[in-house]
Amino acid sequence: MGEHMAAWFETIDQVALGRINTVQDDVLTPTGADRFLVPDEYNWIHWAYATGVNLSGARIVTPSLEVNKSDLDIVPFQDGSDLLDRHEVAIWVPKRFIELVPSESIEVQTSEDGGTTSQQAFVVLGTAENEPMADGQIRSIRANGTTTLTADQWTPVTLTPESSLEPGRYQLVHFMCHGVSPIAARWLPQGGGFRPGMFCSPAASPGQFDWSPEVWDRLGWHNMLEFTHITFPQLEIFAISADTVQTVQMWVIRIGDL
Known part of the structure; x- marks a missing residue:
């Protein structure tokens, strides 16, 4: 209650940052093949991560971030494997949740340096604050x-x-x-x-x-x-x-x- 995980995935060869496709989502509204619309109330980025065998970059892009001149790179990211390293987990957690504009588009761009490989990214959107857990054991x-x-x-x-x-x-x-x-x-x-x-x-x-x-x-x-x-x-x-x-x-x- 308060968060939603969105996903992007594509097998692609792109040395420079470029969009990758969204993964079908029954909750978020897609706009084209590679973007979602930011939902009302769940318009804050809580955290994110990206993985890929030859991944060299990953970035979250929205119109409001571009207006603010914010290059919102997902760093650290996991390269060398599609799977996360269990002992050094590459997860980007901002110091403060990052506010987006409801109904604007959100996309993830990635780049790679080793030919056509799979690249995936996950962005957790949520409310301005998480609901505290209940008292009790x-x-x-x-x-x-x-x-x-x-x-x-x-x-x-x-x-x-x-x-x-x-x-x-x-x-x-x-x-x-x-x-x-x-x-x-x-x-x-x-x-x-x-x-x-x-x-x-x-x-x-x-x-x-x-x-x-x-x-x-x-x-x-x-x-x-x-x-x-x-x-x-x-x-x-x-x-x-x-x-x-x-x-x-x-x-x-x-x-x-x-």
């Missing part, structure tokens, strides 16, 4: 999925918790998705709406659980989503190959009875 839940992911697009995954939840209403305050090939994951709220997301820790088990939490710790610990023990939410995952095993660690707060 933070519980840890592990959930698993066995969906065959489709490469280079969002794939919905049904998750099964390893332990049955105590009946009641819950607030998700942070999470991490693990698997061999995921780059990003975002939640599908019950009834639709904006989809809060997070980068993923890619590796084969058990190595996927060996990752650095320093940047990750700055990106959560607020009200991301609410659900019940009956309406356990689905996750959408963006991966680079047809991964078939997904593990999600969730941190939740029980906020009341049904």
Whole structure:
């Protein structure tokens, strides 16, 4: 509640910065093949990242940023691999959220220095402030999925918790998705709406659980989503190959009875 992860992806050869295509999004309004319209209220950039085997640059571009002469480069970025480095995660987190103009277009431009390769970028848009997490004990839940992911697009995954939840209403305050090939994951709220997301820790088990939490710790610990023990939410995952095993660690707060 308060964030939405948008994605861009294209396999392309471009030495200079140029637009890459958007990834289909059921919430954001596309404008052309490579831009979204900035949604009302969710018109602040919270954080972003970009990856690519030969990636040499990545930049967020909007008309308002151009008016302000702001070259909003995504730095650091992950080059040398489509997957993030689990121990030195290249995530750009601005000191303050960056305000955009509702309904203006937003695009990501990338460049590469090694021929035609895949390039992907993820931008988390949100409200001016994240909603604080509720009071109460933070519980840890592990959930698993066995969906065959489709490469280079969002794939919905049904998750099964390893332990049955105590009946009641819950607030998700942070999470991490693990698997061999995921780059990003975002939640599908019950009834639709904006989809809060997070980068993923890619590796084969058990190595996927060996990752650095320093940047990750700055990106959560607020009200991301609410659900019940009956309406356990689905996750959408963006991966680079047809991964078939997904593990999600969730941190939740029980906020009341049904």
